[in-house]
Amino acid sequence: MHVADDRVADTGPVRRRCSPGGVALIVFALACAIGAAVVVWNHLAKRHHEQAFAHLASHTAEVVLTVDERFRAYRMLLRGGQAFLRSGDEVDLAAWRTYLQRLTFQEDYPGVQGIGFTLWILPGQLEAHTRAMRALGNEEYRVWPEGPRPFVSSIVVLEPADWRNARAVGFDMYSEPVRREAMDRAVHSGDAALTGKTTLVQETETDVQAGVLLYMPVFGDGMPTATEVERWIALRGWVYMPFRMARLMEHVLELHPDQVRMQVFDRVESPESLLYDSHPGVTTTGTGLVSTGSAILGGVEWIVRLEALPAFEADPDVRQAEFVSVVLVGILLVVTALFFSITRERATQLARTSEFLRRSEAKYSALVNLAHDGIAATDADFRLTFVNPGFVQLVGLDEAKLLGRALDELWSEGGGESRERILAHLGKGESKRYEVRLTRDDGSQLTVLASLAPLNDGWGRMKGVIALLSDISERKEAEQRIAHMATHDILTGAVNRLMFGELLAYSLAQARRAGHQFALLFVDLDHFKRVNDDWGHHAGDLLLCEAVRRMQGSIRSSDTLGRRGGDEFVVLLPEIGSEKDAETVAEKIRAAIERPFVLQGREVCISSSIGIALYPEDGKDEDELMGRADEAMYCAKLAGRNRACRAR
C-alpha cells in the first residue's frame, strides 16, 4: 500500500550530478580515445610513408625503363643509319640526307635533337674534304675548330637542318675529349656509345642545357670489322644523335611536376655530373622520400633520382578520409563511454531512488499500521480499498467486511452531506473536514472527525480518496459538559441565572413579535434554612436537587426551570393561553414540593411560595417582569406561604 507516495520522490536524496566514478570513466575514455587516435594516426602515417616510397620507387623504375627503351629505339635507329651508310664504297651524303628527311624521326623518337653523320677524315685528307664539301654547294664549309690535329672528324650532315643544327656543321667532335671518348668507345665496341655530360655546339647563350651524344660507328662496306684494328681501318665515320637533356627527359615522367623532382646523373650522383634537374635551384623537398635507379645506356650508367615533393606524399582525399575516420572513431569512443557512464549513473540513481522509496514505504506503512486513527483509501466511487488496523478498531468491523463498502455507509444517517457533493468537492482537488456520527458494529455511536483528501492519477484525475478518521467522542462530550456547566446550575442541573436571562429575553422578543402571552413564576422554598440547620447542608443540597426534579416533572419540556440562587427558582412558561394556565402550573409545582422528601432515610416536609407575573399585563421587559414575579412571591409568603399569588 502506498500512502501519500506522490510526494515521496520529491524529498528523495537523488541529485542529478555526475559521480566521481563517472568523471573518471569519461576522462579515461577520452585518454583512450586520444591515445588510440595517436596510435592509429602514427600507423597510418607510417603506412603512408611506405606506400609513398613504393609508389616513388615504382615511378623510378618506370623512368629507367622508359629511358632504356628510348635508347634501345635510338640505337636501332642508328643501326639503321649504320647499315644505310655502309651500303656503298663512298658515303652518299645526299641519299643519307634524303633518307633522314623522310624518316620523320622527331615524331617517332621523342627527345632526339637530330641525327647526323660525322665523317672520319684521315690525316692529309682535310683539304680535299673541304673542297669536296664546298663543291657540293656549301661554299662556307670549313672544319672547326681550326688547328693541327692528327685525326679529324667533321659533321657533314645533321638533320633536321634547322638553324640550331646548322651551327654544328663542320664541327670536329673528335677534337673534344668527352665526345672523342665516346667515339673511340663506339669503334672499340662496334656498337652504340653514349658520351658523358657535355654541351652541344647547338646551344646558344639562352636555355643552355646539358647534352649527350650517342654514336654508332660506320664502316666501309665489305671491310672486315672483327677486331678493333680492323674497325679503325674500316671506319668511315659515325652516325650520331645529339640530345639536349631537358628535351630528352620531357614526358618521361608521367607525374605532375609539383609531385616529384627528377634528377639524372652521369655515372656519379654529384652536382658536376648532373644531366637533368626538373626543379633546378631547389635544395631539398623536405619529405625525405628519395628513390634512385640506374640504366646502362650506350655503355654509360645513368643514375635516375626521384625525390617526392610535399604534394606527392599525401593523396589528399585518402588522407582526409582517414583523418575523418580517426576523428569519428575517437568521437564514437567518447560518445560510447559517455553513454555507458550516463547509463551507469542513471542505474545508480534509480537504485538509490528505489531504495529510498522502499524505505519510505516501509516507514509510512509502519506509521499507517501503528496509527490510532482510522486511515482508509477508497476508489473513485468512495468504496473502501484499504483500511488500517486503527480503522478496523474504530468501526468494530473486520477488514474483509469493510473492503468494498462505501465509506459513507458507516455514517449514522448518511452523515448529513451527500456523497455526490463530497466527491464533487474532492474532485476539485480540495480536501474536506467534517464531523460525522458513526455507528459501530455493536450499535454504539462515536463522533469522528473525517478528513478526506483526493488521490489523483498522473493526469490530475481523482482516482480515489484518502480518509483519516479521528475519534472525537470524548472531546465532544467534554465540550458539551463545559457548555452545560456554563449554562446550568452545577448542583441541581437547572438553567443558571445567565442562561435563564437569555431565554427570558428570547421569549420576550418572540412574544412581542407574535403578540402572545407568557408567564414567569418565581418559586422560593419556605423556611429552607431550617433544613440546613436541622439536617445539615448536604441534606439541604439533596432536597434542592429533588425539588428541581419534581419541578421539572411539573412543567413541559418547552418550559424552562432556572435557579436564581439559594432556594429561589424561576420558571418560564413561553406560551400560555391564559392566566389560568400559569396558575395551574404554579399549583402543580406547589403540590409537588409539598410532598414529603426522604433525605438520608428521614422524611422532611417543606413548602413553596410562588409569585406569578404575566406578559404583557404585569411587565414589558425582563426586569419589570422579574420584579413583579418576585413581589408576587413575597405576597405569597406574607399570605402564609405554601401558595401562589399573581402580581397585583
Ligand SMILES: Nc1nc2c(ncn2[C@@H]2O[C@H](COP(=O)(O)OP(=O)(O)OP(=O)(O)O)[C@@H](O)[C@H]2O)c(=O)[nH]1
Ligand atoms: N443546602 C443548601 N443551602 C443553601 C444553598 N443556597 C442557599 N442556602 C441556604 O438557604 C437558606 C435560605 O434561607 P432564606 O431564603 O433566607 O430563608 P428561608 O429559610 O427559606 O425562609 P423564607 O424564605 O422566609 O421562607 C439559607 O440558609 C442559605 O444558607 C445551597 O445551595 N444549599
